[in-house]
Amino acid sequence: MRFIDEFRDSDLVLNIAEGIRKRSARNIVLMEVCGGHTMAVHKFGLHDFLPETVRLISGPGCPVCVSGTGFIDQAVRLAGIPGTVITTYGDLIRVPGSDSSLEQESAKGADVRIVYSVMDALEIARQNPDNMIVFLGIGFETTAPATAAGILKAKEEGISNFKVLCSHKLMPPVMTALIDDGVKIDGYIAPGHVSAITGSEMYRPIVEKYRLGVVISGFEPVDILQSVYMLVSAFEDYEPKLQIQYTRVVKPEGNKVAQELMHAVFEPGDDWWRGLGMIPASGMKIRPEFAAFDAEKYFHLGVPENHEPAGCICGEILKGLKIPKDCPLFATACTPAKPIGACMVSAEGSCAAFYKYRKTENDG
Amino acid sequence: MMAKTIRLHHGSGGLLMQELIRDLFLRYFDNPGLRSLTDSAILPLNSAQIAFTTDSFVVDPLFFPGGDIGKLAVCGTVNDLAVSGAVPLFLSAAFIIEEGLSMDDLETIVKSMAKEASKAGVSIVTGDTKVVPKGKGDKLFINTAGIGKIEKKYAGISHGLKTKPGDLVLINGTIGDHGMTVMNARGNFHFSSSLESDCGSLNKFIQKILHNSEGVRFMRDATRGGLAAVLCEFAEKSGYGIEIDERTVPVKEEVNGMCELLGFDPLHVANEGKVVMVVEKKYVEEVLCIMKRQNQGKKSAVIGRIVEDHKKKVKLRTVSGGSRWIDLPAGEQLPRIC
Known part of the structure; x- marks a missing residue:
């Protein structure tokens, strides 16, 4: 497959791995922030190619994982209201809340539907004017512009039976919060698709204030190993840098249209991350002028109560x-x-x- | 401990379904015929042996490129018999029809069953019809059961007891065609694609191999849960390890592309016309040749081998040269958010 196979080529992979081996002298710990990177590292067995000096650890970049129990509890509560249809991205339905998950609610008879885009949820709202359609807005800067576009479209068309339960999150605050929290890493493999929207400059403070290398990486084996190589090289030279490996997708200025959509609809607010707790200004809240589409306000849900399951680390x-x-x-x-x-x-x-x-x- | 309610994932051919079978059905129904949990029960009947199996079909939509629920209902049961080494002979067909189903659709489906049955050389000899009120079923469910006769020398194939390290693993073509075709036919993605389901009866294909070579030591059709489920179950059952080379597993570009977009693994996507065979090494060329000469085996390939190491585990050598373990899917694959 074009644009895929070239980035999985085993000779190229071996070449880069050899380069990393030669370049890496000091122990280095790199965090791949994004869940897509974690998945690719395991799927392609990339640990096999890294020398003992290079350790990869997985960060908080799986949006499903970091959604708080309180958010799931709210969604479960809404699912129980007759006439309400919950629309969600697929892998959220199994996430356990305090006592239940959307999958369990669906088995009990709640109307929970998997959608592939917020536009599918809007279409359900158009076709079912007597039902209240709630879209679960999760994800980072990658999916937030789409949710914003959905809300703007609903406003434009006057679709009043469409609400968003919003748990969109911002990436840079958590990346700095981790370091402030004492996490010992020497560099970030930064998310490719988030950065396609935001551009690269938002990571600049991490490089300048914390002296950590940041490389924005693609998701294929060659991408990830090349990013590791770039981080290792800068580390060996004691010159942490902000670099883009994923140049075929990410531009320094990002996607301006998507950024404008996001800023038009959302404003930063404190948000709860599962496992990490409250992080200031790390969430995207629906602006007051779009309150009519905010499920939290419409259903008077109040502040979600978050807690961690016993024994879970x-x-x-x-x-x-x-x-x-x-x-x-x-x-x-x-x-x-x-x-x-x-x-x-x-x-x-x-x-x-x-x-x-x-x-x-x-x-x- | 079993779940309190049945969830959709209990039916997806993965871990949850295995638990349900073991902790509920087997607990109450336990007997020697059922215990081996093979595709068909192999039952002694005087001097002969018969293979007996049943399967229910609940596909949405009823019609999809390459087939329909009727064709699937015939070839699914035929294949369960065929991979047990049996010659399928008789089928039953039971219909649970939702009030309001169009008669034209039903006729098209029944015609398609007749056509596939004749192609496979089986007769549909008994049946049942129930109609449920609108909203109490999803258009049409079909159950088929099948009986086949089995020559004694093939009776052990479904158990794979003769398998040894060094044997090779073969498959008769590209994986994931059926699952991705049906998923696309639901109309959620609007992918334009020429992809067709591989659904088809494999009994004649398999018989030709069995009659012309002694090399086959185990067979199973890869349906729900995909190639991964067959491999994991066989590794667990045989006690050996399996090594698969991802580069040799045939996957159509379209299937790969759709899987990439949705975050699916083609190894876990359903097939309806694929058989996985474990073949003794010295017979591999012979078996591969017989497979490739037939229409259903043109893209056949050796994809891996049985090994002494990592017992009960399936290891995949990835396209990029790394390695990873393959596991039974926990349930239905869910599209990833990003």
């Missing part, structure tokens, strides 16, 4: 302080079929990726 895993097999629940009480922590729920979560691709008798 998702927080430390999301911070890169521990790995899944450090968790007593991992692969015993908590499995992809019966997830307890959010990292096990989404295919992009660290625990799910670890369970799916690395599980052997030895790995536990």
Whole structure:
């Protein structure tokens, strides 16, 4: 497949791996922030290519994983209101809230539908004027512009039976919060698709204030290994840099149209991250002028109550302080079929990726 | 511990379904015929042996490129018999019809069943019809059961007991065609595609191999749960490890592309005309040749081997040269958010 196969080529992969091996002298810890990167690292077995000096740890970039229990509880509550249709991206439906998940509510008779775009949810709203359609807005700067476009469209067409339960989150605040929290890393493999929207400059403070290398990476094996090479090189030269590896998609200025949509509809607000807690100005809240489409306001949901499941160490895993097999629940009480922590729920979560691709008798 | 309610994922051919079978059905129905959990039960009947199987079909939409629920209902049961080494003979067909289904649609489906049955050389000899009120079913469900006769020398194939490390793993063509065709036919993605389901009866294809070579030690059709489910189940059952080379697994570009977009793994996507065979090494060329000479096996390939290492685990050598483990899917694959 064009634009895919070239970036999976085993000779090229071996070449870059050899380059990393030659260049890397000091131990370096890199965090891949994005769930898509975590998934690719495991899917293609990229750990096999890295020398002992290079350690990759997984960060908080799986939007499904970091959605708080309070958010799921609110969605579950809405699902229980007769006449309400919950529309959501697929992998959110298995995320456990305090007592239930959307999948369980669906089994009990709630109307929960998987959609592939906010526009599908709008179409359901158009066709079912007697029902209240709630779209669960999750994701980072990647999916937020689409939700914003959905809200603007609903306003333009006067679709009043469409609401968004919004849990969109911003990437840079959590990346700095992690370092402030004491997470020891030497560089970030920064998210490719988030950066396609935002551009690269938002990471500049991380490089300048914290002296960490940041490379915006694509999602194929060649992309990720090349990003590792770039980070290792800058690290060996003691010159942390902000670089774009994913140049075929990411431009320094980003996607201005998408940025404008996002800013028109959302404003920053404090937000809860599962496992990490409250992070100032890390969430996207629906602006007051669009309150008519804000499910939280419309249904008077109040402030969500968040708490972590007992024994679950998702927080430390999301911070890169521990790995899944450090968790007593991992692969015993908590499995992809019966997830307890959010990292096990989404295919992009660290625990799910670890369970799916690395599980052997030895790995536990 | 079992779940309190049945969820959709209990039917997806993955871990949850295995639990349901083990912890509920097997717990109450346990007997020697059922216990081996093979595609067909192999039952002694005087001096002969018969293979007996059943399957229900609930596909949405009823019609999709390359087939329909009727064709699927015939070839699904025929294939379960065929991979057990049996010659399928008789089928039953039971229809659960939702009030309001168009008679034209039903006739098209029944015609398609007749055509596929005649192609496979089986007769539909008994049946049942129930109609449920509108809203109490999804247009049409079909159950078929099938009986086949099985020569003694093939009776062990579904157990794969003779498999040894060094044997090779073969498949008769591209994976994931059926699953992605049906998913696309639901109209959610608006992908324009010439992709067709591979649904078809494999009994004649398989018989030709069995009659012309002694090399086949195990067979199973890769349906729900995809190639991955067959491999994982066989590794678990045989106690050996399996190594698969991703570069040799045939996948159509369109299937790969759709999977990339949705975050699916083609190894977990359903097929309806694919058989996975474990073949003794010295017979591989012979078997591959017989497979490739037939229409349903033109893209046949050796995709891996049985190994002594990593017992009960399936290891995939990835296209990029790394390696990873393949696991049974927990349930239906869900499209990823980003």
